[in-house]
Amino acid sequence: MVHIERAPWREMVNHAQAVYPNECCGAMIGTIDGDKKVVTVAMMLDNVSQGSQAARYELRPEDLLKADREARTRGLDLIGIYHSHPDCGAYFSETDLKNSCPWYSFVVLSVQNGSFDHANSWLPNAEQTHAEKEELTWPES
């Protein structure tokens, strides 16, 4: 399960609402104890998709490398990636699945009419054919 602490959660929601109607993306850093992952730091990253950012996001691998180094410097772990879905649900789309990686948790934030609506966390498989929903909590959830 993934729990997101108050400060990173606010940053993620603010980020998703600020870039609406486009998609935002970022890294989640924190601690992992068995199956329990606690996000203590959110790192906003650039959406570098060349297509319509209202329906696409793409991370620079170099930015993810920096996020991993930042986590190591702080004695923390890179837990996963977050991104937003403007004006639709927090499902894991076909595009999300085909461009995912099975090593991390993927938190999707649904933003409806510019305001946060709901969120889910997903764990894709290595073959990029299926994603399992995992329990996700945050302070107001």
Next chain:
Amino acid sequence: MARILIPTPLRQFAEKNDTVELPGATVGEVLGALTAKYPDLKKNLYNDEGKLRSFVNVYLNDEDIRYTGKDATAVVDSDVLSIVPSIAGGKNVR
């Protein structure tokens, strides 16, 4: 010996090490030594055809090896190899 930084979710396949030091004159040799030492890492990094999975990028220090000679990229002591996934996505478009 080059240092390889192991991503958190893969450490369970590398005796929980976050960093591993292994010999090799090229990136291919170092990665070969890595998967020989930790065979369970191989299926996470390589597909059934023995190629790096589509979402796996390897960086030598700050350089993506796709642009420096791929597996043949020379490695010297003190070099750091990082395993970094490609990630993208987006909502369904109707």
